[in-house]
Structures are given as structure tokens and as C-alpha cells.
Amino acid sequence: MIPEELLLKYNAETKDFKKEESIFSEKQTAHYYYQIVNGAVKMNNFNDDGKEFIQGVFYKNQSFGEPPLFIDVKYPANAVTISDSTILALSKKDLFKLLQDNPEIHLKITQSLAKRLYYKAIIASEISSQEPAHRILRFIDYLKEDVYKVTGKHSFKVEYTRQQIADILGLRVETVIRVIKLLEKNGDVEINKRKVYR
Structure with a gap:
């Protein structure tokens, strides 16, 4: 920053x-x-x-x-x-x-805070209205595309643990584990050495 x-x-x-x-x-x-x-x-x-x-x-x-x-x-x-x-x-x-x-640093700080507000709005919307699989993918895609600007299939390594994802999205950790396995089966994510890639 x-x-x-x-x-x-x-x-x-x-x-x-x-x-x-x-x-x-x-x-x-x-x-x-x-x-x-x-x-x-x-x-x-x-x-x-x-x-x-x-x-x-x-x-x-x-x-x-x-x-x-x-x-x-x-x-x-x-x-x-x-x-x-x-x-x-x-x-x-x-x-x-x-x-x-x-002032250029001031602008960067403002942009960073705006991104966080955007993220909070998206997460609030996801938690209130979407299925767990959609919530998890939307959260990971936000990190990949908006925060880290990574492109390419299965090129982004998710640093969050299953428990942290559950705590952020208001889910049970068992649900996150089950859904991530399902997402892997569908080809939406890849799991390598217990780490999730999107």
C-alpha cells in the first residue's frame, strides 16, 4: 500500500x-x-x-x-x-x-477503502440471499479478480482456511468443506495439497 x-x-x-x-x-x-x-x-x-x-x-x-x-x-x-x-x-x-x-498516496488509500466498502456490500448481499456454493465462489472470485487481479483458470491460491471462509460468510465449516469438494468435482476449483485454487 x-x-x-x-x-x-x-x-x-x-x-x-x-x-x-x-x-x-x-x-x-x-x-x-x-x-x-x-x-x-x-x-x-x-x-x-x-x-x-x-x-x-x-x-x-x-x-x-x-x-x-x-x-x-x-x-x-x-x-x-x-x-x-x-x-x-x-x-x-x-x-x-x-x-x-x-496526494497520490492519499488517492490509493481512498481507492482501497472504496474497494473494502464494495466488498462488504457484496458479502452482505451474498450472506442474505444466496446458496453456500454461490457465496463461496463469489467470495473467492472477489479476491482473485478485484483484490489480487489474477487471471487464468486455477491460477489463484486461496490463502484463507475453510474455517476462516466459514466465519466470513456466516456458514458452518462442515458446509464449506462439503461445498468445496463439490466445486472441485464440478471443475470450479482445484485442490492441491489441501489448498484451494480458482
Whole structure:
């Protein structure tokens, strides 16, 4: 997203986190822009029964948790590492200075936030009205075509686990496992060493 050298120039700190370590919690005030150098982070909530709902999973070079910085609200979800991770943290004040000095970066941030809004709208629609197979394919195609811009049949490796897909789409993990096997049988996906390719 933002070049690492630019973040460091504007006083970003490099922070190391262990797997399953909390970066911030729901209802905390946002003070930093976070960008992943290595590792992976999930943003999640839990319902009253303790069931996890994953809002999104973020990987190397992706940022997360920015919206509250721009509108002065508290975080709507938790951010937790799903592997050992190295993350750059830039204070809100320094981020705004960086964006003022670099309008092309400001535009990229705006585009990224717009993509996430689009994704949320699509997922909300899929969860409310579509069959599990359609939901899963639509989610994977969104990642392949809109996020990672990958072309070619079975060229995109899905980094999400079956459990994460279930938590994002509001499905049971058993349903996701069954549907992915069916999608493989129909030629919609390919499974190689337990990884799904679309």
C-alpha cells in the first residue's frame, strides 16, 4: 500500500507480534495506521454466544483498521495476528502529514477503502440471499479478480482456511468443506495439497 521507506521516513515504528497476539481491541480509540511487513492479521467480532465472525484477513503489504482514524470513532472490531507478524505502525498525526505531502498516496488509500466498502456490500448481499456454493465462489472470485487481479483458470491460491471462509460468510465449516469438494468435482476449483485454487 504505502512504500515502507516512506512510512519509515514519517516516523513509523516496526513492531513484532507473536501468533494470536492482539494489536487492538473493539471499542478502543484509533491512534495508528497499521501496515503488514510480514505475517497475517484478522479483524473479528464475537456474538453473544461466543461465535467468531471474521470481518477480514490481511496479509503482507496490506493495511487494516484505517476507517476510525478518519472519522474519530472507536474500532468496530478486534485485530489479532494469525501468524508471527511484523507490522509498521504510524501515528495518526504523522499519517495525515504523509497524506498531505503525497496526494497520490492519499488517492490509493481512498481507492482501497472504496474497494473494502464494495466488498462488504457484496458479502452482505451474498450472506442474505444466496446458496453456500454461490457465496463461496463469489467470495473467492472477489479476491482473485478485484483484490489480487489474477487471471487464468486455477491460477489463484486461496490463502484463507475453510474455517476462516466459514466465519466470513456466516456458514458452518462442515458446509464449506462439503461445498468445496463439490466445486472441485464440478471443475470450479482445484485442490492441491489441501489448498484451494480458482
